[in-house]
Amino acid sequence: MSVAAPALLPMPGYVRTVRTPEFAGLTFHEVMAKSALNRVPDASPMPFRWTINPYRGCSHQCVYCFARATHRYLDFDAGDDFDRQVVVKVNAAEVVRAEVARRSWRRELVALGTNTDPYQRAEGRYALMPGIIRALGESATPISILTKGTLLRRDLPLLADAAAHVPVDIAMSIAVFDDELQASVEPGTPSAAARLATVRQAVEQGFRVTVFLMPIMPWLTDSPVQLEHAVARIAETGATRVVFGALHLRPGAKEWFLEWIAREHTALAEGYRRFYGARSSAPAAYRRQLSARMRPLLRRYGLDPRDDEDQPEVRRAARVAAATLAPSPQPTLF
Secondary structure, three states, X not given: OEEOOOOOOOOOOEEEEEOOHHHOOOEEEEEOXXXXXXXXXXXXXXXXOEEEOOEEOOOOOOOOOHHHHHHHHHOOOOOHHHHHEEEEEOOHHHHHHHHHOOOOOOOOOEEEOOOOOOOOOHHHHHOOHHHHHHHHHHOOOOEEEEEOOHHHHHHHHHHHHHHOOOOEXXXXXXXXXXXXXXXXXXXXXXXHHHHHHHHHHHHHOOOOEEEEEEEEOOOOOOOHHHHHHHHHHHHHOOXXXXXXXXXXXXXXXXXXXXXXXXXXXXXXXXXXHHXXXXXXXXXXXXXXXXXXXXHHHHHHOOOOHHHOOOOHHHHHHHHHHHOOOOOOOOOOOO
């Protein structure tokens, strides 16, 4: 049902606010976007120059999500509002089609899933991605998708059609392989088993799939047993490579995550304040030791992106994610 727009929403292109029983706890704010392609600043280290975000806010509710602070631009908070107040660009596919039809469009790689997930629950209602995929594919624009959403399966035939004409990169993010912890730290996401099954299905469709094993969370998901279990399960899917990285907490995400740690894992609160209180990244020594632990695992299972020369866009993304993780002898921090 439609409801009146909250007073805090003088947002451009606003159409209506919707709540429905099928999506209990979520509020969708529909807007008509003037543009959909976002140019990445030239100074950015990202391996792409264009992104599309059909949604703002994310029902995956990942406690650590780096994009939380962006919700403040809409006068929402970076905590509960980010999880439950989702802005939907209902005309995104039409706008993308118009933008890539311009003579000035140079058919550069477009990345989806760089801010909020294009296959979050809202996509089940609004189905924006099929139109976006068609618009990009038919304009000969390369596509890169990073998601935690198993709804990706619905669009695999469309992506396969596009891949016959343009490069299509698919990556699945799977950070937690313990069901109880995953339900606590990523309460709105599909299970690891469901995501692994989606990877397997994409591989069966002929895609070379990357899995983002990140964030790896100190003292929660970083033990040798946990890391090997994760890498082994990923290898079973037929994925091509794994990109990994330690937890990174930007302002907005940091406050929300540290509140969660203090509430759910009290014994770890002091360690996390020591690691992240004055910085966004884990200490360099921790990251080096994590790399020293992960690289042999990835080589053993044939999943090290540094050993793979295909899909240059994903390889560049892997280098960005792992740039500060080069191994170096350090005291044990685990």
